[in-house]
Every structure is written in C-alpha cells, then in structure tokens.
Amino acid sequence: MEIVNITKTYDANFVxxxxxxxxxxxxxxxxxxxxxxxxxxxxxxxxxxNQIMRLVQTGQKETVLKCxxxxxxxxxxxxxxxxxxxxxxxxxxxxxxxxxxxxxxxPVPTVKSFWDSFLSSVENNGxxxxxxxxxxxxxKTGRFWTDVDLGPKVLPKGKMHFTPxxxxxxxxxxxxxxxxxxxxxx
Amino acid sequence: xxxxxxxxxxxxxxGTGTSIEYDMSTRAVCAELGITLTEIPDWSCCGSTPAHTxxxxxxxxxSARNLALVEKxxxxxxxxxxxxxxxxxxxxxxxxxxxxxxxxxxxxxxxPYQGGVATKSVLQIIVExxxxxxxxxxxxxxxxxxxxxxxxxxxxxxxxxxxxxxxPEHPMAMDNIMTALGATVLPFPLKVECxxxxxxxxxxxxxxxxxGKLLDAAKDIGAEALVTACPLCQMNxxxxxxxxxxxxxxxxxxxxxxxxxxxxxxxxxxxxELGIDKLCVDPRKVINAIGRDETS
Numbered sequence: 001m002e003i004v005n006i007t008k009t010y011d012a013n014f015v016x017x018x019x020x021x022x023x024x025x026x027x028x029x030x031x032x033x034x035x036x037x038x039x040x041x042x043x044x045x046x047x048x049x050n051q052i053m054r055l056v057q058t059g060q061k062e063t064v065l066k067c068x069x070x071x072x073x074x075x076x077x078x079x080x081x082x083x084x085x086x087x088x089x090x091x092x093x094x095x096x097x098x099x100x101x102x103x104x105x106x107p108v109p110t111v112k113s114f115w116d117s118f119l120s121s122v123e124n125n126g127x128x129x130x131x132x133x134x135x136x137x138x139x140k141t142g143r144f145w146t147d148v149d150l151g152p153k154v155l156p157k158g159k160m161h162f163t164p165x166x167x168x169x170x171x172x173x174x175x176x177x178x179x180x181x182x183x184x185x186x
Numbered sequence: 187x188x189x190x191x192x193x194x195x196x197x198x199x200x201g202t203g204t205s206i207e208y209d210m211s212t213r214a215v216c217a218e219l220g221i222t223l224t225e226i227p228d229w230s231c232c233g234s235t236p237a238h239t240x241x242x243x244x245x246x247x248x249s250a251r252n253l254a255l256v257e258k259x260x261x262x263x264x265x266x267x268x269x270x271x272x273x274x275x276x277x278x279x280x281x282x283x284x285x286x287x288x289x290x291x292x293x294x295x296x297x298p299y300q301g302g303v304a305t306k307s308v309l310q311i312i313v314e315x316x317x318x319x320x321x322x323x324x325x326x327x328x329x330x331x332x333x334x335x336x337x338x339x340x341x342x343x344x345x346x347x348x349x350x351x352x353x354p355e356h357p358m359a360m361d362n363i364m365t366a367l368g369a370t371v372l373p374f375p376l377k378v379e380c381x382x383x384x385x386x387x388x389x390x391x392x393x394x395x396x397x398g399k400l401l402d403a404a405k406d407i408g409a410e411a412l413v414t415a416c417p418l419c420q421m422n423x424x425x426x427x428x429x430x431x432x433x434x435x436x437x438x439x440x441x442x443x444x445x446x447x448x449x450x451x452x453x454x455x456x457x458x459e460l461g462i463d464k465l466c467v468d469p470r471k472v473i474n475a476i477g478r479d480e481t482s
Contacts, residue, residue, distance in 0.1 A: 040380045040396055044389070072392070074383035075235060076340035081354045088345070097239045110388035115236035122231040122248070128199040137387060146387060150425060157464045159204050169228045169251070172296050176251065179294045180244045 006058045014061040022095040028085040029053045035079035035089050045069035049079055049089060065100040071108035113140040126173040129164040191315055194256040195223035196275070198268035199231050205417030207461025211446035212267045212308055214459045219316055219324060226255050226264065232274035235384055242281065247294040249278035254299040263304045265311055269342040269416045275305040280348050307342065309415050309445065310351045313359045318366045326454040328368030332476050335374035335409035336360035337400065339381060339416040360413055360445050367452040372407045376400050381422040394433040397422045401430060401438045411472050412442045420444060424466045441469035451476070
C-alpha cells in the first residue's frame with residue numbers, strides 16, 4: 001500500500017472546493033466501506049470509492065483527479081443510498097469528474113469520447129441521433145468494430161433512424177450549450 | 187376517475203429509437219386503461235448521464251427546458267417511461283428549489299422555468315393513481331403460468347429522497363403488477379443491481395460482466411423471462427444477450443419484456459401494437475405457455 005505524507009501534499013483548497021461544489025461535508029465519512037461494498041464497479045476501479053473519499057479528506061488532489069474510477073462510475077446511486085451518514089457520494093463523484101475534466105484529465109478515453117459524442121449529438125439535433133452518435137464515437141476512437149454484430153439484430157426491426165431527429169427547438173437547445181460555454185469561460 | 191388521469195408525456199430519446207417498443211406499449215396500455223397522455227410538444231433530450239458528468243447547471247437546464255414546456259400545457263404532472271430521463275427531470279426539480287441554482291439554470295434558458303411541475307414515472311402513476319385493483323379488473327388474459335423476475339435497475343428508486351417512490355433496496359411495484367395480473371413472480375436478489383448502464387459502447391467488458399451476472403441469477407432462480415422498466419437495462423440484457431453468452435461461455439435464452447408489454451398482453455392488446463416483434467431474444471415459447479398450466 002502506498003504511503004501518503006499528508007503534511008507535504010495536503011491541498012486544503014481542493015477539499016474546500018469539493019465541499020463547496022457538492023454541498024457535502026467530507027469530514028462525515030468515517031470509512032465504514034459501505035459504499036465500496038455495494039459498488040458494482042469496484043472490479044474495474046483503480047481506486048475504490050471509499051478510498052477516493054479518504055483521499056479527498058486528506059487533500060490529495062492529483063491522485064484523485066487522475067484516477068480512472070471517476071470515469072467508470074455509472075452513477076447507480078448505491079453508495080449514496082447506503083451511506084450511513086447520508087453523504088451523497090455519487091454527487092461527489094460527479095463533482096470530481098467535473099474537476100477532472102476542467103484540469104484536462106481523461107484516463108479512460110473511450111468513456112470520455114462516448115459522453116462527448118452523446119452531448120454533441122444533443123447539441124446539434126436537440127435530441128440524440130443514435131446512429132450519428134455511434135458514427136461520431138467510432139470516428140473519434142477509431143474503433144471500427146464497435147457493435148457491428150448488433151447491426152443485423154437492430155436494423156431490420158426498424159428501431160434505428162438513419163436521419164437525425166428534427167425538432168423546432170433545435171436552436172434553443174444549441175443556445176443552452178452556447179450560453180453554458182460562455183458562462184464557463186467567465 | 188379516468189378524466190383525472192391526464193398527464194404531460196415525455197417519451198425520451200430512446201423511445202423514438204432503440205426502445206420504440208417501450209413507447210408503443212406504454213401508449214397502447216395507457217389508452218386502454220383510460221390514462222390520457224399528451225406528448226410534450228417539441229420536447230428535447232434531458233442530457234442523460236453524459237450531461238451531469240460534465241456540469242449540473244447544464245444538465246438541469248436541458249431538463250428544465252422540458253419542464254417549462256409542461257408549464258405552458260397547463261398540466262401539473264409530467265410522466266416518462268425512462269428511469270434515466272426521470273432521474274434528470276427529478277434531480278433538476280429537486281436542485282432548482284434553491285434560488286441560486288435555479289437562477290443559474292434559468293440564465294441558460296430562453297424561457298425560464300418557474301417550478302411546480304411534478305415528475306413521475308409511468309410505473310408510479312399506474313400503481314398509485316390507477317391502482318392495482320383497477321388494473322386487475324381490466325385484465326382479460328391473465329399471465330398465468332408465466333414465471334418472471336422483475337428487474338428494476340439502479341436508478342428508478344434511488345436516491346430515495348429525490349425519486350420518492352417505492353423502496354430503494356427492494357422495490358415491489360412491478361412485482362405487484364405482475365402478481366395482480368396472474369404471473370408467478372420469483373424473488374430476484376439482484377433487482378436493483380446495475381446492468382452496466384451506458385458502458386456497452388465504450389467499455390463493453392463491464393456490461394458483459396454485470397449483465398452476465400443478472401442473466402445467471404435469473405436462470406438460477408428459474409425465471410422464464412425478465413421484466414424491466416428501463417430502456418438501457420432492456421437493451422443490455424436483450425440486445426446484448428448473445429454478446430454476453432459469447433463473452434461468458436453461457437447459453438442464456440431469456441426473453442426480456444418491458445412491463446408495459448406484459449400488461450398489454452394481459453389486457454388483450456395485440457402483439458403488434460405492443461412491439462413484441464421488436465424484442466431480440468425470441469419470446470414466442472414463453473408467450474405461448476401463458477395460460478396453459480391452469481389445468482396442470
């Protein structure tokens with residue numbers, strides 16, 4: 001196990017920022033491990049969720065923000081539902097992802113590419129265009145064989161559209177994204 | 187009673203695509219039950235999981251645009267079949283109770299959202315506003331002989347203070363509906379475990395493992411079919427069932443119905459209007475067996 005010397009690496013500002021953005025009191029976590037026990041994703045995490053909580057408490061900004069777990073959490077809400085101290089753990093994971101994004105970390109590039117492709121589909125069409133989303137993801141990642149085996153199952157059933165959805169409020173939705181980007185630059 | 191069952195309806199993006207049979211069967215069942223659905227005109231995407239992983243103001247704004255449209259419809263309740271849409275609509279409503287956050291969200295919108303629209307799942311209004319007894323009374327073809335496991339997925343009922351419906355660890359809404367309609371509902375220990383969510387495309391290995399466990403467990407308890415209320419869960423378990431079989435060396439062949447499809451069958455609606463033919467794992471054998479064991 002790695003030993004962390006917190007007298008040298010404690011980042012008080014990081015702890016404050018996580019608390020402020022998530023509205024949660026980090027000091028309430030007493031490491032019971034219930035979040036990790038119920039987390040279905042521990043098997044692919046590099047740091048289990050209770051340890052992420054501890055690392056935030058001890059101000060280990062870089063270790064936390066560069067970890068893969070943040071990108072593999074599906075927000076299934078097991079941790080939040082089961083925390084004996086009512087800490088909204090999934091909310092903290094979300095906030096850590098926001099911070100990791102802002103600092104430019106993307107240790108699981110396929111997940112980031114998928115989420116980005118999804119959102120640009122919404123930004124451009126107002127609704128998700130499933131085939132377009134897949135095409136954009138494949139272009140971004142070069143993973144040409146993604147789900148090709150599913151095509152013959154889905155296409156004959158008429159469940160996928162080949163043209164993007166058309167809604168009147170398309171420009172309105174685009175404006176939401178534009179204003180968000182403007183606000184983020186401030 | 188039926189004149190009061192009128193709601194603004196939010197189908198969600200997958201309802202127009204990969205889960206079209208969920209939307210079809212929801213509309214057909216509601217019409218049959220006397221529940222009036224008025225689709226929110228020009229609704230847009232709620233942003234799903236990707237939006238809230240980027241920013242909560244953006245995520246809530248994408249939901250709030252739709253809630254503001256509901257305000258214009260003069261209806262007080264919006265309902266959606268999809269748990270992911272529901273989570274986003276509910277979370278936005280919950281967070282926008284704080285003035286500061288609401289102002290930030292409204293700054294991103296053309297039309298600000300004042301607050302006050304209630305959001306519920308279609309499942310919730312069937313159980314609470316319609317009621318199991320009324321549902322049972324309308325069933326003409328009970329689901330006798332069907333051994334089914336009800337799988338809720340992770341976010342339909344969690345976190346409880348936001349979702350405010352059923353039990354977060356041991357939900358019973360679908361179990362009770364299926365029992366009322368005559369099916370045998372088996373106790374399914376993984377009813378709220380995550381199926382792997384939207385990682386099917388970027389990290390298929392995760393879905394193979396988590397959905398594999400669900401299918402194994404369903405088989406172990408002797409379920410002939412699974413019944414779900416979530417488009418993503420249904421897709422992972424049904425469309426990807428062959429992928430799971432290849433990855434895990436299993437040979438599962440378990441049909442995965444939307445609960446609305448099974449209600450529809452019990453109400454005597456046609457398979458065509460319930461989109462039964464759009465399921466990937468062939469449900470023919472299971473459907474044919476319904477009603478057969480009454481004499482056995």
